[in-house]
Amino acid sequence: xxxxxxxxxRACAGYLAARKDMLRLRARVVTVGRLVTERPxxxxxxxxxxxxxxxxxxxxxxxxxxxxxxxxxxxxxAQWTATVGRAA
Numbered sequence: 029x030x031x032x033x034x035x036x037x038r039a040c041a042g043y044l045a046a047r048k049d050m051l052r053l054r055a056r057v058v059t060v061g062r063l064v065t066e067r068p069x070x071x072x073x074x075x076x077x078x079x080x081x082x083x084x085x086x087x088x089x090x091x092x093x094x095x096x097x098x099x100x101x102x103x104x105x106a107q108w109t110a111t112v113g114r115a116a
Contacts, residue, residue: 029111032104039100043093050086057083 060076 029104029107032100032107036097036100036104039093039097043090043097046086046090046093050083050090053079053083053086 056079057076060072060079064072064076
């Protein structure tokens with residue numbers, strides 16, 4: 029049971045790290061997007077494409093990390109449900 033809870037905590041930490049990175053990149057996309065709007069320069073456009081691509085990858089990583097966290101929760105909950113300790 030302890031191992032499953034630790035795995036759940038590690039999966040949660042992975043999700044939180046991925047989400048933090050996704051939010052940081054989203055803020056960067058917004059900032060660079062404003063620069064592109066205010067001063068449409070080719071290098072700003074290139075930077076926006078790069079940051080937007082990185083943000084898209086971060087969104088995928090966050091989704092995957094969330095799914096892993098849910099799976100870890102389900103495994104731990106199923107194990108706990110199968111024990112007699114839950115009746116106490």
